[in-house]
Amino acid sequence: MAASRLKLAILLSYAIFAVLLNSVGTVILQSIEHFHVDKIAASTLEGFKDLPIAIASFLLASFLPRFGYRRGMMAGLSLVGAACLLMPVLDSFWMTRLLFLAVGIGFALTKIGVYSFVGLLTDTPRGHASLLNVIEGVFMLGVLSGYWLFSAFIDAANPASPAWLGIYWWLAGACAVAVLLLLCSPYDESAAREAEPRSTREDFTAMLALAARALTLVFVLSIFLYVLIEQGIGSWLPTFNRELLGLSAPMSVQAASIFAVGLAAGRLAAGAALRRIGWYPLLTGCLVAMAVLILVALPLAEARHGAPVTSWVHAPIAAFVFPLIGLCMAPIYPALNSAILSAMPRTAQSAMVGLIVVFSALGGTTGSFIVGRTFALTGGTWAFYLLLVPIGGVFLAMRALERLVWIEAGQRT
Secondary structure, eight states: OHHHHHHHHHHHHHHHHHHHHTTHHHHHHHIIIIIOOOHHHHTHHHHHHHHHHHHHHHHHTTTHHHHOHHHHHHHHHHHHHHHHHHHHHHOSHHHHHHHHHHHHHHHHHHHHHHHHHHHHHOOSHHHHHHHHHHHHHHHHHHHHHHHHHHHHHSOSSOTTSGGGGGHHHHHHHHHHHHHHHHHTOOOOOGGGSOSSOOOHHHHHHHHHHHHTSHHHHHHHHHHHHHHHHHHHHHHHHHHHHHHTSOBOHHHHHHHHHHHHHHHHHHHHHHHHHTTTSOHHHHHHHHHHHHHHHHHHHHHHHHTOOSSOBOSGGGOOTHHHHGGGHHHHHTTHHHHHHHHHHHTSOHHHHHHHHHHHHHHHHHHHHHHHHHHHHHHHHHOHHHHHHTTHHHHHHHHHHHHHHHHHHHHHHHHHO
């Protein structure tokens, strides 16, 4: 019963952060419309989210096992709930930046807790991979719901209206519910702590030593490049839909939800598939499919000409085809994370999760910045063509990672 309540609390907490973290694309669009900022200024929002994730993860990953993962998650959710309450009250672009700062810190605390609990709640590598894909699948369902929730608050006739800020009252309430649920879900976390207590300095030194290993370096490179791709697409897809495909502001956000649907469906399906097949052949096929889809879908967007679109009947085919890349890329992130964590002892997993969060955050910021700058200089299609380079990089890193994980698992046995 305790484990079931904890899983529910994890899923709810992760869904809340899914809505907020992946609202960057929508908030970029609304910052341009409502706060009248330019694309360069709007692109900084990803940094206000991701850099705090990286810094907080690096500083707190070794400390959280002693403080308690559950208490860390409660602290993060409380911070984010307070920031959500301030958004509609202060109604300014600088408050938007502070919101994402709070979301970044809160997510660092929550993700380390969630990933560490997966190790406590499962006993086998395949069980670990399956549960992690389910959790990440629910995360993507949260992303999907976020697109539609935000679009419901945007005034189609007047996108500059402050009505869209009303969503934050509801998100603050959801944070409060999640905190209460975690409060009622105690769980024994001792298996994730070292048998012999270590100082914070020793824990931090151990994490730095872990980061210097060849296995870790190859892994964080693959994670960095993958998140660069995902966030580059997710952050700028609503603006791509608005400016290149001519969709209305609410439709631009709603069309971007197809990307989230693909990510959610792909991860939930991968949760079952990874019980039967290895992660390497599955992910290789995913990378090839991503590259093919980019080369097929973007010429359709370039060929689009016509009046602004206010009805789904007249939406160009590119609005439906390109976001399907989410289905192809869905299993990559959780499968890579599961492969590395399953090859390590539980006592080392918190430090590794900290590194995962750090390099995921850096990849997200880099991806949004590169795509945003390229978008502003050359247009959206070339910005997305550029993502073929990191796709190739993920493939090369993944080949090296498979061998290193196999060696690591052999040494443990």
